[in-house]
Amino acid sequence: MIEVQGLEKRYGEASYAVRDLNLVFPDGELTALLGPSGCGKTTTLRMINRLIEPTAGRVLLDGRDTRDLNPEALRRGIGYVIQQIGLFPHLNVAQNVATVPDLLGRDRRDTARRVDDLLALVGLDPAVYRHKKPAELSGGQAQRVGVARALAADPPVLLMDEPFGALDPLARDALQDAFRDIQRRLKKTVVMVTHDIDEALRLSDRIALMNAGRLEQVGTADDLIHRPASAFVRQFLGEDATLRQLAGQPVAAFMTPGPVPAGMPCIDATLNARSALSVMLRDGTDTLGVTRGGEPVGTVAWSALRTAGPGSA
Known part of the structure; x- marks a missing residue:
């Protein structure tokens, strides 16, 4: 578990990037740090792995103050995925x-097997991609490699800073779906910075919404949408927040199994539940058949x- 207590980052005497932040990131959950540009979410993320040192407060990792840990050792034990990917071109x-794993001195044969397993996990055929150079990859493929690299040492914690923001919509949707499946299987503790409301609703277990360096509200998507703590929360999520929430849920979650009338x-x-709503409006019907593999x-x-709302699937 990650816990930040009274965390602050100040530049100069009165310029706060983050101010009095108290927040818990539960084990095995994905928490989205959401908010407008300049709200302090990336600064918060970088204080967790000490790429930025806090002015005040502390970060606890499984109860240990990260200031007591060697920064390099701390970072090697935390996966880190950024928008720019940062693959080594050579x-x-x-x-x-x-x-x-090589920096940690892991067995080369074990590492080679893990590399192949991870490439398969992120949807890249090891036989096809193992020997390719970064310049031969598309943006989506390179980002998948970045996710695999972050998971290579099997870290319990994964930090992600706008990991899908530079991709085109189709590649972004595909990689978000792949990552959601990976997270459900591996149950890592993930902290993800995003300014994209749809992405936060689609991927996160909890959302921490920040504004001007402070925490506005933390909770599930239902909490923020249906029980906003402030006018800022309501305004930031927008009037179409419930529709955004439907976009993050598969239509199968609302399906009644059984025969489909001719x-x-x-x-x-x-497809997602918002797509189902769109088809209903387009076709003037209040019920759709659901197929899987054409059946x-x-x-x-x-x-x-x-029923999408408080307590919905």
């Missing part, structure tokens, strides 16, 4: 992923989508 993909409009189970598996009703 190394191939396998060598890039193996960087931290002629009923259908939607694939892998009917159930139906989804407008009344079920309306």
Whole structure:
């Protein structure tokens, strides 16, 4: 577990990037640090692994004050993914992923197996990509390699700073889906900086919304959308917050299993609930069939989508 207590970063006498931040990041959960540009979220992230030293307060990692830990050893034990990726251009993909295990002196054969396992985990065929150089990769492929590298030493904590922000929408959606699946399987403690509301709603277990260096509210998406703590929270999430929330949930979560009547409009189970709502409005219907692999598996009703809200799936 990560805990920050009274954390502050000040530049000069009165210029605060982060002020009196108290926040817990639970084990095995993804917490999104969300907020507008300049609100202090990236500074907070970098204080966790001591890329920036706090002016006041402390960061506890499993109860240990990070000031008592060697900074280099601390960073090697924490995965770090950034928007710019930072792959070493002279190394191939396998060598890039193996960087931290090699620094830690891990067995080369074990590392080679782990590299292949991680490339497969992020959706890259090891036989195809292992020997490629970063210059041969697309932006989405390079970002997948960056995620694999961050996971290579099996760190319990993963820090991510706008990891998908530089990708085109299709690549971003695909990588977000892949990462959501990875997180559900590995249950890492993840702190992710984002200014993208949809991304926070789609990926996070909890959201910490910051404003001008301070914490406005922390809680689930339901908490922030339906029980906003301030006018800023309500305004930042916007009037379409519930629709944004539907975009982060698969239509299958609202499906009633069973037969699909002949002629009923259908939607694939892998699409999100907001897409189902759009199809209903387009086709003038309050019920859709749901298919998986082209086969009917159930139906989804407008009344079920309306349950999106406090306590919904």
